[in-house]
Amino acid sequence: MNASTNTGSETKSNDNRSKVYSIRLSDTEYSKIRGIARRLSATDTALIRFAILSMLARLAPLHDTDTKGLSLIPVFVECGAELTSYFDLDDTKIGMIINGGIDSPSSRVDQDDLMLLAMAGLDEPRVHAKLREMQPDSAQSEPVASALRTYFYEKYIYQNPPGKSGS
Numbered sequence: 001m002n003a004s005t006n007t008g009s010e011t012k013s014n015d016n017r018s019k020v021y022s023i024r025l026s027d028t029e030y031s032k033i034r035g036i037a038r039r040l041s042a043t044d045t046a047l048i049r050f051a052i053l054s055m056l057a058r059l060a061p062l063h064d065t066d067t068k069g070l071s072l073i074p075v076f077v078e079c080g081a082e083l084t085s086y087f088d089l090d091d092t093k094i095g096m097i098i099n100g101g102i103d104s105p106s107s108r109v110d111q112d113d114l115m116l117l118a119m120a121g122l123d124e125p126r127v128h129a130k131l132r133e134m135q136p137d138s139a140q141s142e143p144v145a146s147a148l149r150t151y152f153y154e155k156y157i158y159q160n161p162p163g164k165s166g167s
Contacts, residue, residue: 062097069107070156072098077152081121081145091118109156120148 025033037047061067061075076083076094083089089097091114099108109117112134119127124144131147142150 068100069098069102069109073109073152073156076117076120077149080117080148084118085121089118091115094118113152113155116148116151120144 033044033047037044040047042050056063058079059075061072076098084094091111094117095109095111095114098114102108116127116130116134119130127144127148131151135151
């Protein structure tokens with residue numbers, strides 16, 4: 001939703017003003033929103049704004065087009081299953097989002113890891129099998145979300161500086 005600026009006798013819209021946005025909700029979704037809002041002694045609108053602001057905070061690195069590569073790993077580790085399934089993201093699309101515009105191999109996420117991120121929403125045995133293939137000593141009893149978090153954070157965030165590959 002962009003603010004518009006018109007010339008002549010038309011009024012100018014300002015970016016600081018609130019915007020009205022219409023969304024379609026199923027009866028079930030609307031009922032859940034009303035129920036949660038009622039339990040919180042809040043309005044439906046307050047709950048929807050909370051949900052939007054929470055989502056924007058979780059996905060904040062995606063808003064900055066200069067944020068690329070390793071800096072986007074936490075977004076896809078924490079929200080990857082939801083993002084890949086809802087927006088139908090495969091490893092190619094995830095690769096464009098994460099690695100797009102990066103020339104330095106040390107700042108890029110490996111192709112196998114992009115495939116693993118794309119698999120995050122799949123059933124646990126398939127993801128665990130891929131993790132074992134990529135990292136034979138990985139914990140098999142961990143839930144998928146925890147196993148992926150451990151793998152990606154150890155490889156890209158905590159242990160290895162950029163330029164070193166790890167497993």
